[in-house]
Amino acid sequence: MSPPVNVTHAELAFHFSMATTSPELDASLVEMGNQVVVREAIKSPFLLYECLAVSARHLSILHPDRQDFFMRQSVQLQTKAIAMFNATESVDESNCVASVLFSSILNRHALIDVLANRDGDFFSFVDRFVQSVLLQKGIRVVSKEAWPQLLESDLRPIMKWATPDRDIGTVGHHCDELRRLISLTAALEPSEKEACRGAIHYLQLAFDSVTNPTPGKSAHQIVYVWGIFLPDVFCALLKAHRPEAIAVMAWYAVLLHQSRDNWQVGDAGVFMLNSIGDFLGPEWAHWLEWPFAMLRDGLH
Structure with missing residues (x-):
C-alpha cells in the first residue's frame, strides 16, 4: 500500500518562499535562500515545520474564505516546530544554519501575529509585543553563538545583507x-x-x-x-x-x-x-x- 500523502502540507511546502517570509530580500538572495532552506529543512524538521507554519499564515491572508483553516494549521505547525527546536540539545556546526533560519523565520512569524492580533485591550497588545521582543532577543543570542560558523556557510550573503549598520551615527531629525x-x-x-x-x-x-x-x-x-x-x-x-x-x-x-x-x-x-x-x-x-x-x- 502506498503511504498517505498530506495534501495540505504539500500545498504549504509548494507555497513557501523566502520572498514570503522576508519580502524585502532581493531576487538573488531569495533564490539562494530557498535553496539553503530546502537543504536544511530536510535535515532539521523544526525548520521544516516552521516554514510550513509561516506559509499557512500567508495563505490565511490570501484566502479569506479559508482563513480559519489556515490559521489553525499555522498555530499547530508552529507549536510543533517550537517543541522540536526546544528538544534540540545544542546549536553547533551541524545545525547552526538551520537554527538561525528557524529563529529568524519564527521571529518574523511572531511579529506578524502580534501586529495582526486586535483581541483584548491595549495592555494586552503591549504585553504581546514585549513577548515578541524577548523572542527576538533570544534569536540574537542564537545568531551570536553561531556567527563564526555562519560566516563560513552558504548563509553568509543573507546574514551580511540582513545585519543593520548599528554603529553608524544618525543623520536625520525625525526623532x-x-x-x-x-x-x-x-x-x-x-x-x-x-x-x-x-x-x-x-x-x-x-x-x-x-x-x-x-x-x-x-x-x-x-x-x-x-x-x-x-x-x-x-x-x-x-x-x-x-x-x-x-x-x-x-x-x-x-x-x-x-x-x-x-x-x-x-x-x-x-x-x-x-x-x-x-x-x-x-x-x-x-x-x-x-x-x-x-x-x-x-x-x-
Whole structure:
C-alpha cells in the first residue's frame, strides 16, 4: 500500500518562499535562500515545520474564505516546530544554519501575529509585543553563538545583507522632538532616560535607512528587527506600561505605516498609533503631534 500523502502540507511546502517570509530580500538572495532552506529543512524538521507554519499564515491572508483553516494549521505547525527546536540539545556546526533560519523565520512569524492580533485591550497588545521582543532577543543570542560558523556557510550573503549598520551615527531629525521630551520629563530615572534614548537611536537609524537607503541593503529591514536592539530597561518600561515608553512606540508605528504594503504589516501602524493616542489621552497629545502629522500628511 502506498503511504498517505498530506495534501495540505504539500500545498504549504509548494507555497513557501523566502520572498514570503522576508519580502524585502532581493531576487538573488531569495533564490539562494530557498535553496539553503530546502537543504536544511530536510535535515532539521523544526525548520521544516516552521516554514510550513509561516506559509499557512500567508495563505490565511490570501484566502479569506479559508482563513480559519489556515490559521489553525499555522498555530499547530508552529507549536510543533517550537517543541522540536526546544528538544534540540545544542546549536553547533551541524545545525547552526538551520537554527538561525528557524529563529529568524519564527521571529518574523511572531511579529506578524502580534501586529495582526486586535483581541483584548491595549495592555494586552503591549504585553504581546514585549513577548515578541524577548523572542527576538533570544534569536540574537542564537545568531551570536553561531556567527563564526555562519560566516563560513552558504548563509553568509543573507546574514551580511540582513545585519543593520548599528554603529553608524544618525543623520536625520525625525526623532529630535522625542529625544527632547524624554530629556525634559521628570518621571524617568537617568537610567530609564538612557534606555529610551537607546530605543530612539534605532528608530532614527530606521528613518535614515528609509530616507537615504544604503546600496545593497533593505530600507525597511530594521523595522522588523527593532526589538532585538531594545535595551532591557526599555522593555521593562514597556512591560510596566509606562507612558513615556508607550509614546516612543508611536514613532515605531510611523515606521510600520511606511511598510504598510508588506502583507506582514498592513494597517498595523495606523492601529498602533490610534491605540497609543487613546491609551495616553489628551494630556499626552503634544508628545504625539509628529507621529499623527506624518500619518495625516501621507508621510511626506
